[in-house]
Amino acid sequence: MESILYLGSRLNDFFEIRDLEKDPGFSRFIPMVYDPIEFDWKSYFEKDFTTRFNGLMLKGTDHVQSVHLAVFPTEEVLETFTNESQPGDLLFMHHPLHMECGDPKGNWGRGFLPIRKDLLDKIKDKGLSVYTCHAPLDYNKQISTSLAIAEQLGAKVLEEFVPFANGYAGLICEMNTTTTSEIIDSLQSIFDIPYVDFEGKENDRIEKIAIVAGSGDEVTDMKIAEAKNVQAYITGEIHCHIDNEKGRRKFQTMMDYVPNTKMSLIGVSHASSEFLVMKTQLYTWFNDNFDVAVKLIPQNKWWR
Known part of the structure; x- marks a missing residue:
C-alpha cells in the first residue's frame, strides 16, 4: 500500500x-x-x-x-x-x-x-x-510509448525524430533483416489485433524502421523518415479515420502521398x-x- x-x-x-x-x-x-x-x-x-x-x-x-x-x-x-x-x-x-x-x-x-x-x-x-x-510518456528517455514498441521488435534506437513538447515522439531504429509480411505478422501478435492498416510498398528487405506510437498520420514526418532510408513506418494510425472535415482532409493528404512512397506504412491502432x-x-x-x-x-x- x-x-x-x-x-x-x-x-x-x-x-x-x-x-x-x-x-x-x-x-x-x-x-x-x-x-x-x-x-x-x-x-x-x-x-x-x-x-x-x-x-x-x-x-x-x-x-x-x-x-x-x-x-x-x-x-x-x-x-x-x-x-x-x-x-x-x-x-x-x-x-x-x-x-x-x-x-x-x-x-x-x-x-x-x-x-x-x-x-x-x-x-x-x-x-x-x-x-x-x-506528452511526457511519449518522449521519456526510459519509459515511453515508442520505446516499448522498439523493445518488443528487438530494434536498436539510432535517433529520435518528430519533435513534441519537451522531447521527441518518434524513433528511427535498425533491426535484423526482415520483410513487410514478417513485420506485419509480428505486429499482429504483439498488439493482439486481427489486422493492420497498410499502405505503401511491400518490401522484401527491411533493416531500418521508424516508430511513432499513437497518431502517426503525418506526411511531413513520413517524408523525413524516408529521407533517412527508412523502409517501414510503424505507428498507431496510418490514416485519420475521424469523421469530420479535418479528418477527411488528412485522409486525402495521406492518399496523395501513398503512391509516391517506397516505405511500408503500417498502423496497429492508436489505442493498442x-x-x-x-x-x-x-x-x-x-x-x-x-x-x-x-x-x-x-x-x-x-x-x-
Missing part, C-alpha cells in the same frame, strides 16, 4: 511533469469537449491538472492498494476500474479523454469525447484517483500502440518501485 501523494510525487518526478507548462494536445482538447456542454472541469479536476493537463486529475482517498493501467477512458475501461477497485486505488492512463479513432475496416470515429459525468462522479464517490500522462508500454515497461516499473498490486485494463476492441 502506498500514499497517493507519494505515488503522485514519484510520477511527477520520473516523467518531469512540472517541466512541461501545459500539454500541447489536451490543453486544447479538454476545453474543446467540455466547454460546449457547460461542464465545469476547472473546478472538478485537480487544480494543477487544469493548467498542465498532465498529472493527478482526480484525487481520492490516501491509501493506494492497486494501480490500474489503461490508455483511453472508455466507458468500458472506467466501468471495469470502478467495479474492480478498492477505495483509494489509482487509474493511470495515457489520455484524459476518450478518442474514437475509427476502424480502417469499419466505421469512422467521432474524435475526442467527454467522460460522462456519472462515471466521473462514481470515481469520486468511491474515493478513487486518476493520473494521466500524455500505446497500451504496449502499459503492459511491459510501466507494469514492471510500478511492480519494482511500489508496494501495490498492478492491474491491466485492455480494451475489448482496439480498432474503434
Whole structure:
C-alpha cells in the first residue's frame, strides 16, 4: 500500500511533469469537449491538472492498494476500474479523454469525447484517483510509448525524430533483416489485433524502421523518415479515420502521398500502440518501485 501523494510525487518526478507548462494536445482538447456542454472541469479536476493537463486529475482517498493501467477512458475501461477497485486505488492512463479513432475496416470515429459525468462522479464517490500522462510518456528517455514498441521488435534506437513538447515522439531504429509480411505478422501478435492498416510498398528487405506510437498520420514526418532510408513506418494510425472535415482532409493528404512512397506504412491502432508500454515497461516499473498490486485494463476492441 502506498500514499497517493507519494505515488503522485514519484510520477511527477520520473516523467518531469512540472517541466512541461501545459500539454500541447489536451490543453486544447479538454476545453474543446467540455466547454460546449457547460461542464465545469476547472473546478472538478485537480487544480494543477487544469493548467498542465498532465498529472493527478482526480484525487481520492490516501491509501493506494492497486494501480490500474489503461490508455483511453472508455466507458468500458472506467466501468471495469470502478467495479474492480478498492477505495483509494489509482487509474493511470495515457489520455484524459476518450478518442474514437475509427476502424480502417469499419466505421469512422467521432474524435475526442467527454467522460460522462456519472462515471466521473462514481470515481469520486468511491474515493478513487486518476493520473494521466500524455506528452511526457511519449518522449521519456526510459519509459515511453515508442520505446516499448522498439523493445518488443528487438530494434536498436539510432535517433529520435518528430519533435513534441519537451522531447521527441518518434524513433528511427535498425533491426535484423526482415520483410513487410514478417513485420506485419509480428505486429499482429504483439498488439493482439486481427489486422493492420497498410499502405505503401511491400518490401522484401527491411533493416531500418521508424516508430511513432499513437497518431502517426503525418506526411511531413513520413517524408523525413524516408529521407533517412527508412523502409517501414510503424505507428498507431496510418490514416485519420475521424469523421469530420479535418479528418477527411488528412485522409486525402495521406492518399496523395501513398503512391509516391517506397516505405511500408503500417498502423496497429492508436489505442493498442500505446497500451504496449502499459503492459511491459510501466507494469514492471510500478511492480519494482511500489508496494501495490498492478492491474491491466485492455480494451475489448482496439480498432474503434
